[in-house]
Amino acid sequence: MNSSTPGSTNLSTTREQRKGFKRKLADGGIDGTGAASEVAPVAEIQRLIEVLRLAQKKDGLKEFASLRRAAHALAEIAKSEDSVDVIVREGGVEAAVPLLSEIAVEDTSTSGRIDEVQKEICFTLGLLAIKADHQYHIANAGALTGLIAILKQRCNDPVICPYTGGVVRRAADAITNLAHENAHIKSKVRLEGGIPPLVELLDSMDPKVQRAAAGALRTLAFKNEENKRLIVESGTLPVLVQMLRSDDVGIHYEAVGVIGNLVHSSPTIKRQVLDEGALQPVISLLSSACTESQREAALLLGQFATADPDFKAKIVQRGAVPPLITMLTAADLQLKEMAAFALGRLAQNPDNQAGIIHAGGLKPFLDLIDSNNGNLQHNAAFALYGLADNDDNIAEIIRTGGVQRLMNSNLIVQPSKDCVQKTLKRLEEKIHGKVLKQVFCPPAGKRCQAWDNAMFQAVS
Numbered sequence: 001m002n003s004s005t006p007g008s009t010n011l012s013t014t015r016e017q018r019k020g021f022k023r024k025l026a027d028g029g030i031d032g033t034g035a036a037s038e039v040a041p042v043a044e045i046q047r048l049i050e051v052l053r054l055a056q057k058k059d060g061l062k063e064f065a066s067l068r069r070a071a072h073a074l075a076e077i078a079k080s081e082d083s084v085d086v087i088v089r090e091g092g093v094e095a096a097v098p099l100l101s102e103i104a105v106e107d108t109s110t111s112g113r114i115d116e117v118q119k120e121i122c123f124t125l126g127l128l129a130i131k132a133d134h135q136y137h138i139a140n141a142g143a144l145t146g147l148i149a150i151l152k153q154r155c156n157d158p159v160i161c162p163y164t165g166g167v168v169r170r171a172a173d174a175i176t177n178l179a180h181e182n183a184h185i186k187s188k189v190r191l192e193g194g195i196p197p198l199v200e201l202l203d204s205m206d207p208k209v210q211r212a213a214a215g216a217l218r219t220l221a222f223k224n225e226e227n228k229r230l231i232v233e234s235g236t237l238p239v240l241v242q243m244l245r246s247d248d249v250g251i252h253y254e255a256v257g258v259i260g261n262l263v264h265s266s267p268t269i270k271r272q273v274l275d276e277g278a279l280q281p282v283i284s285l286l287s288s289a290c291t292e293s294q295r296e297a298a299l300l301l302g303q304f305a306t307a308d309p310d311f312k313a314k315i316v317q318r319g320a321v322p323p324l325i326t327m328l329t330a331a332d333l334q335l336k337e338m339a340a341f342a343l344g345r346l347a348q349n350p351d352n353q354a355g356i357i358h359a360g361g362l363k364p365f366l367d368l369i370d371s372n373n374g375n376l377q378h379n380a381a382f383a384l385y386g387l388a389d390n391d392d393n394i395a396e397i398i399r400t401g402g403v404q405r406l407m408n409s410n411l412i413v414q415p416s417k418d419c420v421q422k423t424l425k426r427l428e429e430k431i432h433g434k435v436l437k438q439v440f441c442p443p444a445g446k447r448c449q450a451w452d453n454a455m456f457q458a459v460s
Helices: 011-022 042-054 064-078 081-089 092-100 111-128 132-140 143-154 162-179 183-191 195-201 207-221 225-233 236-244 249-263 267-275 279-287 291-304 309-317 321-327 333-346 350-358 362-369 374-387 391-399 402-407 414-430 433-439 449-459
Strands: none
Touching: 042 064, 042 081, 042 092, 064 081, 064 092, 064 111, 081 092, 081 111, 081 132, 092 111, 092 132, 092 143, 111 132, 111 143, 111 162, 132 143, 132 162, 132 183, 143 162, 143 183, 143 195, 162 183, 162 195, 162 207, 183 207, 183 225, 195 207, 195 225, 207 225, 207 236, 207 249, 225 236, 225 249, 225 267, 236 249, 236 267, 236 279, 249 267, 249 279, 249 291, 267 291, 279 291, 279 309, 279 321, 291 309, 291 321, 291 333, 309 333, 309 350, 321 333, 321 350, 333 350, 333 362, 333 374, 350 374, 350 391, 362 374, 362 391, 362 402, 374 391, 374 414, 391 402, 391 414, 402 414
């Protein structure tokens, strides 16, 4: 999108900024277990890594419990950002990655115990991958092959037990972090067959697994057309639309995020998503208890509004305007920005223009013009430009002091200034005939000399 276009907003930048929310940081992920530990002594890290190495050799390690304790301890240490470089430097990646595929310890009475260890290994690799410098190192050591194998082995399980669910979730989280803002690794995940099992895991009965799988798909779909195509072809859309309806905040947040990344810059996928019935559940998410879900839903509705002229009216008819107007006065800047973006797109329809004013949208937009945020100003300016196109709105804009506020606005970027000038010119051109009569016909009981003076000043 050209930044000079009235009402445009840098969606790629906005989505990229919000991707930081998605990465599984040292708090242990979306379920929030654990806290970052202090930097461990190098000798302790070396000892733990040696235990992992021994577990790769036949007869190298007799007690499985020793491996389990070492894997858990190393994962706890990896929560400390300052320890990450030490673990990598001491060979932690090379010691951990082979254990994704095979553990040589003889004392393994149940597969669940192996899953416990592999869960810790996946968690450790995911934490190491938070540092972009280590992503290629981990991938080149063969981690993707092992992580994807874990997903494939377990994605068809009718019921994922607690141990299995943990390792699957951590494997998906590790893929999320490895692929974060890394185009090469995103493509490598696809080429190694990682997308189909992630799609299968969206049907898991374990909500944590669902969230993790959707989070990985969300990352893989961002700015990668081949990945987007395969995700859609793998039958993801019906499941994602169903997830939008979930009462679980984490699930519907991830689902709307995946859909947002899939439809971005893809009119064909946008149409497919709408054909699957996504419109109403997305509108419902405007009232979610999750601010991030609200933001994603508002942004998505702004994109849906460009799919077909009819959808501008459908979005309004299905109840989107009141919650979007409420968002314009929220404390969260990005929530306000996305709401203004969506309403600006909806305001390109004549009936919507009148409806937005009638629902109380004018004052919040004028307030955003007075903000000190360039994106907010620009989206508000574009929305007001649309609202000023309807003759029925002109009198209300003038009555509320809109002309003076636009003329006195202190705009940050040139496109916003150009947009406001176009709006003022549009208003000037429309003040004649019936519109002029409306301007000088105040609401009941408000006619006075002061009113007449104010109206005269506005139109002169």
